[in-house]
Amino acid sequence: MKVTVIGLGLIGGSIAIDLRKAGLATELVGVDLNAEHARKAVELGLVDKIQTEDKALHQADIVILAIPVNAMCQLLPAVLDAVKSTAVVIDAGSTKSLICRAVANHPKREQLVAAHPIAGTENSGPEAAFSGLFKNKTNIICEKEKSSDHSLEVSMRVFNALGLHTIFMEAEEHDKHVAYVSHLSHVSSFLLGQTVLDIEKDEKNIFALAGSGFASTVRLAKSSPEMWAPIFEQNLEYLSQALLEYIMHLQRFHYHLMKRDTKELNRIMSSANEIRRVLDGIELKTKSQSEEQSVEKQK
């Protein structure tokens, strides 16, 4: 099948690699506003060639969009306009409500599958792309009742080829949960990095004193602002709620700290320790899934 990938960064590039590997894409065409990224994507073999949007959309069987979510809202209606009537369009945006709203009344809405494959690293651009990024990760499809059976079926072939496990959710519900479980982590990490850089003007102290714990908590502060600013803005309402609750928890902790109320600090931390069960569960899930897969391979 002819696959067109719009946006040749970490997400788009990694999708391209694994769709070719799985044999699902027989021709891969890339589109990217950034000429340097486009050139690099061909050089790295992520796509076979670069074309203008018009040409690339006209002949594609599958179109995958992996661009910042604000650009997604602007571009999606025109993409649906341009594709042939049998084509399937998949958007891989990290927010879903505004994107779904942007095409809610589009006559070709049923050709779109609104998805969120939850995977990534703190790196960006075509050079950050790699095979296996999506393996054993979760994919969310929103408003599945608005996609045709054909679109869903073709998109599931794409998601399965990437190793994703797909579940279904309402767009609003999706946005609310990712505000807490993903977006808040990024904000907390960006500002933790900022706070430390602000104080430790002489970086030799960070070098000497930072342990693996610090590196772990600020890892996400390396993420791309161009990608995240539009996500935060599109998910403003839920992210704002999450941020206010986080700030409230921090202030309450500060209050008990200043009162030297060790018992209460202990209680708060013991309660936060419960996250261990969740994290162990995530590890367990990934593990049992890879075992499952290796059993399947042996068959």
Place this chain on the structure above:
Amino acid sequence: MKVTVIGLGLIGGSIAIDLRKAGLATELVGVDLNAEHARKAVELGLVDKIQTEDKALHQADIVILAIPVNAMCQLLPAVLDAVKSTAVVIDAGSTKSLICRAVANHPKREQLVAAHPIAGTENSGPEAAFSGLFKNKTNIICEKEKSSDHSLEVSMRVFNALGLHTIFMEAEEHDKHVAYVSHLSHVSSFLLGQTVLDIEKDEKNIFALAGSGFASTVRLAKSSPEMWAPIFEQNLEYLSQALLEYIMHLQRFHYHLMKRDTKELNRIMSSANEIRRVLDGIELKTKSQSEEQSVEKQK
């Protein structure tokens, strides 16, 4: 040399393992208030035997304390009272000002080396101990002018055997920097975990939606409250400053988010991206140190 380790958890246990491996400890005696930890430490071979504090201190050449920092302040004077005049006492506490103050006027102060080997994981107890925990990590010695040359020399043999790189710092300066670079990371992680657990009462959503980014930022929320509550309390003043600055950064970010000031959000995140250089530096440092060591081994 006869080494006594007081506190047989992650830190004390890991020190014991590597001092035996290096041939520096010919006899290892353990002391722990927790009978179950004591039993386990012998079973795991971390120490040869368990003795009462009195007995264990009397004959020791080196005494290492790896207990919560509040217990450290209480116990240290009595430990110095009990050891023989040629013994060297090392405290491995994560705060240094109050610990140094607790023994400031002790007649045997010069037998103590106040240190902070900066290493750890989110796990605790004797079963969490492992060989190599301290390899290529930084060790801080505070108030080195108050330790005798003999004490410093013996302690350096211990720190070198563990693979630590030692630097010197004032106790207040140490406490200020670790508030930002270590303690704040732990608080932010504990409360991020708490915020998410608070909202996501139905944990299936965390399981499904959490990516590796979330796992990375909340990893430290698994840490031991019994260890961290006393650290936070002892470092109350600097940690409070760090927390207030972090909260201020979060609130400022929230303000610009609500104003949909994407340009300013971008600027803040780009500035936080600078942490990449620091983190790369930490990785590079660790890497070049291991290369250095493998070159030394080849000699």
